[in-house]
Amino acid sequence: MPYKIAYKAYAERDIWEIADYLSDYSMSAAENFLCEIKSRIEALAEMPLIYPKIVPHQEYRKMVIGMYVVAYIVNEQANELIIMRVVHGRRNYQSEL
DSSP: OOOEEEEOHHHHHHHHHHHHHHHTTOHHHHHHHHHHHHHHHHHHTTSGGGSOBSSTTSSEEEEEETTEEEEEEEETTTTEEEEEEEEETTSOGGGGO
């Protein structure tokens, strides 16, 4: 059974800011990003432990989608996948978690 998906406010803001930025250059790129992020996160809910932890012995994991990193936490007791941030891979996102 897939995990429930929850988004922190920062993650939702990140996604919309990225889509807004992409739409300045290409509306189709923004739409493609939104579709891909949604489908990849829904697929992640099936097997959330497949991706590595960002730092060993901490709870944050990361999934890379193109140039972007999705940082998330798996709460196995609640059967929940919590999307914490979605940021550009070159950004120093570890300090923001």
